[in-house]
Amino acid sequence: xxxxxxxxxxxxxxxxxxxxxxxxxxxxxxxxxxxxxxxxxxxxxxxxxxxxxxxxxxxxxxxxxxxxxxxxxxxxxxxxxxxxxxxxxxxxxxxxxxxxxxxxxxxxxxxxxxxxxxxxxxxxxxxxxxxxxxxxxxxxxxxxxxxxxxxxxxxxxxxxxxxxxxxxxxxxxxxxxxxxxxxxxxxxxxxxxxxxxx
DNA sequence: AGATGGATTTTC
DNA sequence: AAAATCCATCTC
Numbered sequence: 001x002x003x004x005x006x007x008x009x010x011x012x013x014x015x016x017x018x019x020x021x022x023x024x025x026x027x028x029x030x031x032x033x034x035x036x037x038x039x040x041x042x043x044x045x046x047x048x049x050x051x052x053x054x055x056x057x058x059x060x061x062x063x064x065x066x067x068x069x070x071x072x073x074x075x076x077x078x079x080x081x082x083x084x085x086x087x088x089x090x091x092x093x094x095x096x097x098x099x100x101x102x103x104x105x106x107x108x109x110x111x112x113x114x115x116x117x118x119x120x121x122x123x124x125x126x127x128x129x130x131x132x133x134x135x136x137x138x139x140x141x142x143x144x145x146x147x148x149x150x151x152x153x154x155x156x157x158x159x160x161x162x163x164x165x166x167x168x169x170x171x172x173x174x175x176x177x178x179x180x181x182x183x184x185x186x187x188x189x190x191x192x193x194x195x196x197x198x
Numbered sequence: 199a200g201a202t203g204g205a206t207t208t209t210c
Numbered sequence: 211a212a213a214a215t216c217c218a219t220c221t222c
Contacts, residue, residue: 077215
Protein backbone atom coordinates (compact mmCIF):
# COMPACT_ATOMS: atom_id res chain seq x y z
CA UNK A 1 0.00 0.00 0.00
CA UNK A 2 2.39 2.74 1.18
CA UNK A 3 5.45 3.28 -0.98
CA UNK A 4 8.48 1.54 0.50
CA UNK A 5 11.78 2.94 1.70
CA UNK A 6 13.36 1.42 -1.41
CA UNK A 7 11.08 3.48 -3.64
CA UNK A 8 12.49 6.71 -2.23
CA UNK A 9 16.12 5.59 -1.94
CA UNK A 10 16.74 5.86 -5.68
CA UNK A 11 18.11 8.58 -7.99
CA UNK A 12 16.01 11.71 -7.43
CA UNK A 13 15.03 12.24 -11.07
CA UNK A 14 13.64 8.70 -11.21
CA UNK A 15 11.65 9.24 -8.01
CA UNK A 16 10.30 12.60 -9.24
CA UNK A 17 9.06 11.03 -12.45
CA UNK A 18 7.60 7.91 -10.84
CA UNK A 19 5.75 9.88 -8.14
CA UNK A 20 3.38 11.18 -10.83
CA UNK A 21 0.10 9.29 -10.56
CA UNK A 22 0.82 8.11 -7.01
CA UNK A 23 -1.56 9.18 -4.24
CA UNK A 24 -0.62 11.53 -1.41
CA UNK A 25 -2.61 10.70 1.73
CA UNK A 26 -2.98 12.78 4.89
CA UNK A 27 -4.78 11.30 7.90
CA UNK A 28 -6.62 14.13 9.67
CA UNK A 29 -9.22 13.72 12.41
CA UNK A 30 -10.09 10.17 11.34
CA UNK A 31 -10.29 10.94 7.62
CA UNK A 32 -7.79 10.09 4.93
CA UNK A 33 -7.58 13.13 2.66
CA UNK A 34 -6.11 11.99 -0.65
CA UNK A 35 -4.95 13.45 -3.95
CA UNK A 36 -3.26 12.14 -7.08
CA UNK A 37 0.16 13.71 -7.57
CA UNK A 38 0.25 15.52 -10.93
CA UNK A 39 3.37 17.72 -10.66
CA UNK A 40 6.82 17.32 -9.04
CA UNK A 41 10.28 18.89 -9.10
CA UNK A 42 13.65 17.31 -8.32
CA UNK A 43 16.28 19.04 -6.17
CA UNK A 44 19.48 17.09 -6.43
CA UNK A 45 22.46 17.38 -4.12
CA UNK A 46 24.94 20.07 -3.08
CA UNK A 47 25.96 21.01 -6.62
CA UNK A 48 22.39 21.97 -7.59
CA UNK A 49 22.29 25.72 -6.88
CA UNK A 50 18.48 25.62 -6.70
CA UNK A 51 18.62 23.00 -3.94
CA UNK A 52 18.54 24.35 -0.38
CA UNK A 53 21.28 21.88 0.48
CA UNK A 54 23.69 23.70 -1.84
CA UNK A 55 24.32 25.83 1.29
CA UNK A 56 25.52 22.72 3.08
CA UNK A 57 24.15 21.10 6.22
CA UNK A 58 22.29 23.82 8.15
CA UNK A 59 19.43 23.66 10.62
CA UNK A 60 17.08 24.16 7.69
CA UNK A 61 18.57 21.59 5.32
CA UNK A 62 19.43 18.85 7.80
CA UNK A 63 16.28 16.95 6.82
CA UNK A 64 17.43 16.73 3.22
CA UNK A 65 20.43 14.69 4.38
CA UNK A 66 18.12 12.11 5.96
CA UNK A 67 17.38 8.76 4.39
CA UNK A 68 14.90 8.61 1.54
CA UNK A 69 11.26 8.45 2.59
CA UNK A 70 11.29 11.31 5.09
CA UNK A 71 9.21 14.48 4.66
CA UNK A 72 11.02 17.81 4.22
CA UNK A 73 8.62 20.66 5.00
CA UNK A 74 9.72 24.30 5.05
CA UNK A 75 8.06 27.70 5.25
CA UNK A 76 8.32 29.97 2.24
CA UNK A 77 7.71 33.73 1.89
CA UNK A 78 6.52 33.82 5.49
CA UNK A 79 3.08 32.52 4.53
CA UNK A 80 3.12 29.11 3.00
CA UNK A 81 4.61 25.66 3.39
CA UNK A 82 6.12 23.34 0.79
CA UNK A 83 6.21 19.53 1.04
CA UNK A 84 9.07 17.43 -0.27
CA UNK A 85 9.81 13.71 -0.21
CA UNK A 86 13.45 13.11 0.70
CA UNK A 87 15.25 10.79 -1.73
CA UNK A 88 18.49 8.80 -2.09
CA UNK A 89 20.44 7.11 0.74
CA UNK A 90 21.21 8.89 4.03
CA UNK A 91 23.91 11.54 3.65
CA UNK A 92 23.05 12.54 0.08
CA UNK A 93 20.93 15.74 0.27
CA UNK A 94 18.09 15.57 -2.26
CA UNK A 95 14.31 15.69 -2.37
CA UNK A 96 11.28 15.89 -4.62
CA UNK A 97 8.96 18.90 -4.22
CA UNK A 98 5.32 17.84 -4.47
CA UNK A 99 3.89 20.79 -6.43
CA UNK A 100 0.31 19.80 -7.21
CA UNK A 101 -2.33 17.12 -6.72
CA UNK A 102 -5.77 16.25 -8.01
CA UNK A 103 -8.14 15.88 -5.02
CA UNK A 104 -9.63 12.38 -4.77
CA UNK A 105 -10.99 11.59 -1.29
CA UNK A 106 -12.69 13.97 1.19
CA UNK A 107 -12.58 16.70 -1.41
CA UNK A 108 -15.07 18.79 0.57
CA UNK A 109 -12.71 18.87 3.56
CA UNK A 110 -9.81 19.92 1.35
CA UNK A 111 -11.97 22.57 -0.32
CA UNK A 112 -12.88 23.98 3.08
CA UNK A 113 -9.23 24.05 4.22
CA UNK A 114 -8.55 26.10 1.07
CA UNK A 115 -11.29 28.63 1.92
CA UNK A 116 -13.72 27.41 -0.75
CA UNK A 117 -12.21 28.31 -4.13
CA UNK A 118 -14.52 28.71 -7.13
CA UNK A 119 -13.22 25.63 -8.90
CA UNK A 120 -11.76 22.35 -7.67
CA UNK A 121 -8.73 22.84 -9.92
CA UNK A 122 -7.76 25.60 -7.47
CA UNK A 123 -7.61 23.36 -4.38
CA UNK A 124 -4.11 21.87 -4.62
CA UNK A 125 -2.67 23.25 -7.87
CA UNK A 126 0.54 24.60 -6.34
CA UNK A 127 2.94 23.66 -3.53
CA UNK A 128 1.53 26.16 -1.02
CA UNK A 129 -2.06 25.35 -1.92
CA UNK A 130 -1.44 21.63 -1.57
CA UNK A 131 -0.11 22.08 1.97
CA UNK A 132 -3.12 24.23 2.90
CA UNK A 133 -5.56 21.69 1.46
CA UNK A 134 -3.99 18.86 3.45
CA UNK A 135 -3.13 20.73 6.66
CA UNK A 136 0.60 20.17 6.20
CA UNK A 137 2.89 22.43 8.22
CA UNK A 138 6.35 22.42 9.72
CA UNK A 139 5.39 20.07 12.53
CA UNK A 140 5.58 17.32 9.88
CA UNK A 141 9.16 18.19 8.92
CA UNK A 142 11.37 15.12 9.28
CA UNK A 143 8.46 12.66 9.63
CA UNK A 144 8.74 9.25 8.02
CA UNK A 145 6.50 8.86 4.97
CA UNK A 146 6.56 5.07 5.33
CA UNK A 147 4.71 5.23 8.68
CA UNK A 148 2.52 7.81 10.38
CA UNK A 149 -0.22 10.23 9.28
CA UNK A 150 1.28 11.38 5.99
CA UNK A 151 2.26 8.97 3.23
CA UNK A 152 2.20 8.22 -0.50
CA UNK A 153 0.61 5.07 -1.90
CA UNK A 154 0.19 3.34 -5.25
CA UNK A 155 -3.39 2.80 -6.48
CA UNK A 156 -2.33 1.85 -10.00
CA UNK A 157 -3.98 4.98 -11.40
CA UNK A 158 -3.57 5.99 -15.01
CA UNK A 159 -0.68 8.44 -15.38
CA UNK A 160 -1.11 9.70 -18.92
CA UNK A 161 1.59 11.56 -20.82
CA UNK A 162 4.45 13.02 -18.79
CA UNK A 163 5.97 16.39 -19.75
CA UNK A 164 9.17 17.96 -18.40
CA UNK A 165 10.38 21.53 -18.16
CA UNK A 166 12.53 23.94 -16.10
CA UNK A 167 11.73 24.31 -12.42
CA UNK A 168 9.61 27.22 -11.21
CA UNK A 169 11.08 30.23 -9.41
CA UNK A 170 14.76 29.31 -9.49
CA UNK A 171 16.13 32.09 -11.73
CA UNK A 172 18.99 32.56 -9.29
CA UNK A 173 20.37 29.05 -9.82
CA UNK A 174 22.88 29.81 -12.59
CA UNK A 175 23.60 26.87 -14.85
CA UNK A 176 21.02 24.83 -12.94
CA UNK A 177 18.21 27.25 -13.76
CA UNK A 178 17.22 25.57 -17.01
CA UNK A 179 17.56 21.92 -16.01
CA UNK A 180 14.35 20.14 -17.07
CA UNK A 181 13.72 18.74 -13.61
CA UNK A 182 10.02 19.64 -13.38
CA UNK A 183 7.66 16.79 -14.20
CA UNK A 184 3.91 17.04 -14.76
CA UNK A 185 0.99 15.21 -16.33
CA UNK A 186 0.20 16.85 -19.64
CA UNK A 187 -3.26 18.39 -19.84
CA UNK A 188 -4.22 17.72 -16.22
CA UNK A 189 -6.14 20.79 -14.97
CA UNK A 190 -4.69 20.47 -11.45
CA UNK A 191 -1.13 21.24 -12.57
CA UNK A 192 -0.01 24.65 -11.24
CA UNK A 193 -0.15 27.71 -13.46
CA UNK A 194 3.44 28.69 -14.06
CA UNK A 195 4.25 32.32 -13.44
CA UNK A 196 7.71 33.65 -13.14
CA UNK A 197 8.75 36.93 -11.65
CA UNK A 198 9.24 40.09 -13.65
C1' DA B 199 -5.10 37.40 -20.34
C1' DG B 200 -1.14 39.31 -18.35
C1' DA B 201 1.52 42.24 -15.10
C1' DT B 202 2.29 44.25 -10.42
C1' DG B 203 2.56 44.75 -5.55
C1' DG B 204 1.61 43.17 -0.84
C1' DA B 205 1.52 39.92 2.94
C1' DT B 206 5.24 38.04 6.48
C1' DT B 207 8.93 35.08 8.52
C1' DT B 208 12.85 32.25 8.02
C1' DT B 209 17.30 32.10 6.50
C1' DC B 210 22.30 33.18 5.95
C1' DA C 211 17.79 41.16 1.50
C1' DA C 212 15.86 37.53 -0.77
C1' DA C 213 13.08 33.59 -0.88
C1' DA C 214 11.18 26.25 -4.53
C1' DT C 215 4.11 31.40 -3.24
C1' DC C 216 -0.55 33.07 -3.55
C1' DC C 217 -4.01 36.55 -4.21
C1' DA C 218 -6.18 41.02 -5.12
C1' DT C 219 -6.13 44.51 -8.13
C1' DC C 220 -4.88 46.87 -11.59
C1' DT C 221 -4.11 47.46 -17.09
C1' DC C 222 -4.69 46.24 -21.71
